[in-house]
Amino acid sequence: MQAKAQFPLWKIGNRILGTIILFLAFSPFGQNKNLDPNSPLPYSEFADPQLIGPETLCIVFGGVIGTFSAGGDPGDVYTWIATDPSGNEIFNRTGGGAAFETVKIAFNQTGTHRVSLRVRRATQIIYEESQAVVVQKGPELALLPDYLICGNNPVELTAIDPETPNLSEFTFIWRDLGDNIIGNQNTILVSREGFYKVELFQVSSTGAAECLINGSTYVGPSLDFELQLGKSSLCQGESQTLSTDTPLPGDWFLIKPGGSNPEALGSAFEVSLPSSEIEEPGIYTAIFSAIDERYPDCRSERRINFEVRESPELEATVLEKPDNCVEPNGSFEITALSDLDSIRVVERDYLNVGLSSGSSFILSNLDPQIYTILAYSNGCKFSTLLNLETKEPPIIDGNTPTIQEPSYQVEPESCGERGVIPGKLRLEFAQGEVNGDFRIMALGTGEVAAGEIQDQYSLELDLSSGTYLVELKVDGCTYPVEQITIDRQPQVSFSNPGTIAICEEFEFTPETSEDLIFTLQDPEGNIFTAGSGESFLLNKSGTYTLLGESNQNNGNCPREVTFKASLNQKINFDLELFEEDCFGNQVYRATVEDLDIAQTSIRWLNEDGEIVGRGELFYPTAVGNYTLSVQPLASGFCEIEPIPFSVEPPVLSVPVELEATKICPDPATAVITLTTDEDEVDRIEWIFFDLNDNREDLPQYSGLYELTVDRAGSYEAVVFNDIGCEIGRNFIEVSVSTLISGPELEDTYAICSKENTLPGINPGSFEEYAWYFEGDLVSTAPIYKPTQVGTYQLEVVTIDGCLFVGEFRTFDACNFSVIMPNAMVLGDSNRDFRVLVSEGVTEAELFIYNRIGELIYHEGSKEIPVESPFFNWSGTTLRGEKVSIGTLTVVLFLRNPIYGFEEKLIGSLLVIE
Known part of the structure; x- marks a missing residue:
């Protein structure tokens, strides 16, 4: 069987605060931390703000966290600023409520720093204070988050760098998971698996602990397995079985009572200890040692104790x-x-x-x-x-039966095709057919066989190897007890697990030191063969039969065993960001489908492949790349894909920029615009403070980046991330504009299409101008000279951002029309001579001449009605005479001095009667 890597059973996550700048606040059990010992006052203890925090800190891990509190009311807004010894800003956070009343600030260089606090209540700054913080150089914690324990070799745990100059000034307290003190030096040796904690500090002249550092680590093997016993306590004369819950090949050892040197028991999945091996009463220690392919030079070892109790005497x-x-x-x-x-x-x-x-x-x-x-x-x-037994010689009389002892034939065990054939005991009765009883007794056990003998010449029994006492009673007479021995026939030796939990498939290699041929029959009856050191692929659930046969002619019998396998589906696991606080601390959790997570083995590895966590929860101590692997316990290795994930620097704050217009006359509202990193913002809250600093929450504007308001006062925006943490705020004042006058415009303006010498239109002083003709923008200049006839619109914006709109119309004063008759009827007022002109003419002069060129009529005017008749002439000459019938010459001058034009029109006029 291939030894696949697995992981330990214990589930408590271990972690060390390595990147202290990133993870400032979260400090779960077992997490190393370097926090100042000052405890901030509870938020509710006082309403008047007061800056409270350490004045001296000791820097370790490349940084140290100082906790500072301010007090105040729940509605107060706090601005915290910390500067380094050079005056550079290293911390700047503004926020309201309990989340910002107490802050944790990371310092990563020695020297005198300064922490400043400003408290705003409504719109007024009510408190400002600062204090110096002296940061000293502390020792670097050398303790790693996880150590591999290799075999029985002790592991050296070192709290801080042994080269630390002031090492002798520190007090060390090491504890195990049971909180027992196990050491008081910088370095200790441990040989037991489990968690270990260290606390180190300096003692000031007043006896107070300074520069307090806490650290923890886990020590354990790389493989996950448990040792199992047939009995945790047994009696003298009983046998013991040793096995593992996980099908791992490895070496077994035994330490007997009073001893310290392990005795090798061989390599096997499980070991049977006969009673002869554990005769002595006392505590025995069984050891199993296996090799993890990932760490071939570091054997995974576990121990288990069992007791052999003294038997009655x-x-x-x-x-x-x-x-x-x-x-x-x-x-x-x-x-x-x-x-x-x-x-x-x-x-x-x-x-x-x-x-x-x-x-x-x-x-x-x-x-x-x-x-x-x-x-x-x-x-x-x-x-x-x-x-x-009876006396020797016996005391007999005439009624005493005569004993004729049978002949005893003993055959040893022999080899069969699939195992050992029991030996035989055969008794031949010399007197022929007999009646009686027999018992076969095993030493230390008692009766193993018994029965009646009825009219039998002989008796034949199958017996396994061992020493027996044969008791015969024939016709009521007890024959002398005979001791016999059935010789043992050796069998091939190999080891296999009694049960195997298979994860989809399992490579099973029987453990043996002999040259054997193995035949495996799977639950469906399929037959497979393999030699020593070769593997079978198990992928079915059910009962398997394994036969081992010697490949050499050494007389060892075959051996057949059965074992059961259960087939499990591939383990499905994932991870989730289980918890995240407002200071950037994150907790990840491993999740497993359809399996109790307590029955899994979990490994969190950093990008260098080092174990940094073994529990369901993982507390990353630095940004970087990690992987999660989960294996089922008490099972063959599952082919899995580790899940990679990255821990990114947290976004603790975003810029919050506000712009606002003033409240203008029309409409009587202002617009407030919020600009921020929208990808990081999940929720926006708005707060209003009136001119008397009365506060009012504005839930109707929640989530808006732009709002229209109609009240003067201060508006505050507070932005939160997706876990409800405040990551920024700002406020801006909104006031009423005092510039309430729009552009100064006439209803109509003239243009001159011939020669436009007219001045441009000046609507007044504004911040912005937009001139539109028939809806199209034609100019943004403060003064504009129209060039087309039609309707214009002007939009102006004041310096306060208020918009005003005006409209005017233009006409072409240089393209006018003139109407005058070419005939008139004397004495008829409806048909006399008259002139009509269109808009644009401001002056006119009329000359009428007779046929000989004599001026007979003249009239001028500087008040010209638009499209209304003027210069009405009934036919009376300058001398007061009635004009003669005939054709006259009419000369009309039309002028507009403003536009600089003069037009002369000549026409004829027929006078009739």
């Missing part, structure tokens, strides 16, 4: 032998040589109880025969045989 003395083979006049005396609970004589159905050492009793009127005497004390039984 007695002495049986024949007082009087019977006169002859039929006379019941014999007697014997039994004397207790130790205190006995009871003595029983089987053949007489006699029982005597409560005998003290030295007491005796006599049985009389006894027939000649073998008597079985059983003695009991302290849970043990002692069995002996007493042969009460």
Whole structure:
């Protein structure tokens, strides 16, 4: 069988605080820690803040943790800042409530540091204080999280580097898992599997413990198995069976009572110890040693003790032998040589109880025969045989039967195809057919065979090897007892587990030191063969039959055994982040499907393949890559895929940035925007403080990164990660804008398509401008000169962020239209001469000439109505005369000095009557 690696049974996780900067707060049992001895005051003891913390710390593991508390009210917000000796910031956390009232700060260099505290209640800073913290160089803890114990070799555990300059100043206290003190030096030797703890400290001039360091480790073999005993306590004369709960090949040893040197018992899955090997009463130690392929130079060894109790002692003395083979006049005396609970004589159905050492009793009127005497004390039984034979020579009379002793033929054991054939005992009766009884008695055991003889010439029995007493009674006469020996026939020797738990499949190699051929029959009847050192692949559940035969002509008989195998499915396991606190400490847990985790073997390995944990829970002490492997206990090795995982540096804080507009007139709201690392944020809470510092939680805004508010005051955002830890907060003030005036605009503005000399539109002073024409942005300049006719929209933003919107219309003052008649009827007011012009003309002048070029009418105006008639002329000349009928010449001047244009129009006018 191939020795596959497994892991120990014990489930308590061990860990050492190696990266103290990362893991600041969590300190489960067994975890090494380097914390200052100052205990912070409970949160509720005082409402007035007060900075409390150590003034001196001792740095180890590359860092030391100081615990600082502030007190205060549950609603207070704390800002903690720590600086190193150079003034560089090494810790900066802000948060509210109990989680930030007490903090643990890591220091990783010597010198004088400073811890500052600022407490905010609502929006007011109510407390500020700082203190110096002197960090001294402490010893480096050299204790590893796990040690392999190899065979019976002791393991050296060293607490701190032996080269530490001030080593003699430290006091060391080593304890085992039972909290027993086992050492007081820096280095100790241990040889027992289990957990060990060390506490070391310096003693100040006042007697106080300073620079306190705690560490723990686990010492154990790499393979997981338990030793099993046939009996944990047995009596002299009984045999013992040694085995393991896991099918592992290995070497067995035995230490006898009073001894210290192990005696080799050979290599086997299990060992049977005959009573002759464990005759001496006392405590025996059985040892099993196996090799893990991963650690070939470090044998995994476990020990188990069992007790052999002293058997009862007695002495049986024949007082009087019977006169002859039929006379019941014999007697014997039994004397207790130790205190006995009871003595029983089987053949007489006699029982005597409560005998003290030295007491005796006599049985009389006894027939000649073998008597079985059983003695009991302290849970043990002692069995002996007493042969009460007849006198020699016997005293006979005419009625005494004549004894004709039979002939005894003994055949030794012999070899069969599948094992040993028992030996034979054959009796031939010289007198022919006889009637009677027989008993075959084994020394130290008693009766093994008995029966009647009825009209038989002979008697033949099958007996295994051993020494026996043969008792015959023929026709009521007890014949002399004959002692015979059946010689033993040697068998091939190999070892196999009695039962095997298979994980999908199992490579089984019978253990033997001989040259054998093995034949295996599986539960379905399939036959397989293999030689010594070769393996069988077991993959079925049920009963297997294994036959071993010698490959040499040495006379050793074959040996056949059966064993059972149970087939289990491949173990399914996983890991989960079981617990995580707000200071970055993590606890991982191994989970197993369809199997009690107490029945599994767990290994947590670092990226160097070193064991760093053996329990269901794992407390990583440093960032890095790890793997988890789980095997079932008491089972063959399962082919598994270790689960890799990484421990990343925790995100303890994220930036929280807030921006807010002011409350503007329209709408009367402000917008607050939160910017942070959204991947790390799971929950957002908002808090409002009014102008009188009254606090109000805002659950309606929970989870929002942008909110619209309508109240002036201070708004605080608090962000939490997915395990409910606060990882950042900030607050911002929201006020009402005092800039309430929008852009100054006319309803309409003129443009000139011919030559635009008009000034641009100046709506006033603002922070931002956006000019839109028919919905399209055309300019962001403060002053804008429109160039197109249509509707414009202006959006302006004040310096407070308030938005105002205005609108205006434009027209083309240089592209005007003129309407004037080309004929008129004298005396008809509805058909006189008149002029209509469109928007844009501000001045006009009219000249009318007769056919000879004489000016007969003139009129000017600087107030021009838009699209309303003006320059109405009924036909009266400048002299007041009525104009003559005929054709006249009309000259019209149109001007707009603002736009810088003048237009001259010449037309004809027919005057009729």
